[in-house]
Amino acid sequence: MADLAPYAVDPERSRGRVHPEDAPGVRSEFQRDRDRIIHSTAFRRLEYKTQVFVNHEGDLFRTRLTHSLEVAQIGRSVARALGLNEDLVEAICLAHDLGHTPFGHAGQDALNACMKEHGGFEHNLQSLRVVDVLEDRYAAFDGLNLCFETREGILKHCSRAAAAMLGELGQRFLDGKQPSLEAQVANLADEIAYNNHDVDDGIRSGLLSLDEIAATGIVRRHLEFVRGRYPALGGRRLVHETVRRMINTLVTDLIAQSRANINAACPLSVDAVRASSPLIAFSPELCEEQLELKRFLRQHLYQHFRVARMSWKSKRVVVDLFQAFFDEPQLLPPQFLARYREDGARAIADYVAGMTDRFAIREHRRLYAIDES
Ligand code: MG
16 A cells, blocks of 8 residues: 555554454455454355345345445446555445345334344444354454454444444444545445445346336436447347446546545545545435435335245245244354343344345244244
């Protein structure tokens, strides 16, 4: 990291790890964090967790794993252009969805409802719990023992009540301060990735057509451009040529607007970044276009009756699993039963949240179909 900007996070000046460790040899602290995330069990599970479409609906849809890789790739481009710490951005992006339940947001909503009397369930807090507590790989500590800055980036949002229990890590939510610019980049890279790949997956699924999504300004603009330049183009290539231009426009805009914000605020340290207003941002015009696209996707894709049917079934599976273990903890695998005796319902939530889509479906069958075992 030869040319880190003064407002970038410097690995030499990290606030450190909860359990002190020797400095890494050839790697930086954040490269070590990234490597630990990639080697974790939770990371491998992302391959079989839903983004929007459930795993068995098709092989070509985004999963949480390919989503996380796309987020990391977008985040790194933005970080490099702004002189930020690319390794830290990459680590945050790769870890940001580790706490997701099976079946995407339907699963999270169902588990949150199950946990209502037991402190609730929130995937973002769960991502932190995965890297802080649940991964069991190292001799000297639970979790991955990541640096403060990586954990800060993973904790994108948090209620005041939860923040109050997180000590130093939660303090910014109580003080109204910002996380590092690297964390801010990871957050918006996530948004660019999912909006664009949901357009792509929405079309691939047959639930939406490109011309329908062209009701939104950002898609219309880029589709008209591609049709003007390649009048004979159709099918998947037309979709991809449109989507790749949308991503490029958003990334370029994010870099330009953020650079202007940084130049205006002129933060000379990470502390100055934390005390400032958010500096990583889209221009107001693109922000508006993104919102329009989000509204469109919510109405026409996430609430499409076929997606709604799968969400309903997914919720049933999660609720049934939780209920079975809650009513009869003896049904839990022995290591989770041991944890249940200490942590109660939270151990059940950890077990269910850790499941992949297909494991949850199988486990549901094993528990509820009398001729399965
Ligand atoms: Mg995400």
